[in-house]
């Protein structure tokens with residue numbers, strides 16, 4: 001079979017909390033290498049959707065597949081993270097007392113092997129990968145700086161870099177430009193755009209100008225299902241979408 005279907009299949013997924021449907025027959029298909037933005041008013045189900053994809057929440061109904069073979073509902077959150085789906089939460093969780101380089105080293109080795117890695121060192125391939133990632137996230141000049149001394153934007157990029165050390169097939173990024181300066185926002189747009197192609201990137205974001213600047217394809221969630229999908233121009237002119245946002 002030479003056909004390449006989506007890398008991520010979310011099909012008819014429902015999640016209830018005390019009878020309230022946070023996700024209600026959600027269908028989402030993400031292609032290999034695409035950059036997809038997910039928008040929607042507060043309470044639309046965006047966080048719950050990310051929790052389902054990353055295995056933090058198991059749905060009451062539906063299926064979630066990684067490629068055509070791997071049933072994500074059978075895997076733990078940890079297995080999914082190790083298996084190629086990286087998630088960046090809104091707040092950066094870098095190790096402030098460690099340098100940029102050490103943070104990337106830690107991300108390569110995983111927590112358990114961190115101390116042995118520090119004493120034995122990384123292999124050549126891992127060191128090359130760190131250099132490549134530092135270049136990608138634009139922190140080559142800050143490599144020896146403590147992560148605690150980085151700007152808010154740089155911390156966010158470092159955390160994306162830490163995820164990249166695991167060579168994820170899919171990256172989920174939650175509100176990447178919240179709290180960023182205009183210049184940091186622009187650099188983040190460039191970074192995420194440059195990651196697409198090599199990775200599938202799913203961005204949940206409220207900043208519409210930012211979404212417009214990066215996304216080719218936008219999915220609008222509302223009440224736990226897809227309200228509209230398409231280019232930003234298409235979804236912004238959709239009467240259903242206008243109604244939902246005016247009512248917010």
Ligand code: ADP
Pocket residue numbers: 017018021022040041042043044045046047048049
């Ligand atoms: P979004 O990220 O789009 O703002 P969420 O996925 O966080 O939306 O939430 C969707 C709905 O589900 C909201 O109404 C929220 O209150 C509810 N919800 C989310 N998580 C829980 C939970 N753990 N317990 C009860 N209700 C929840």
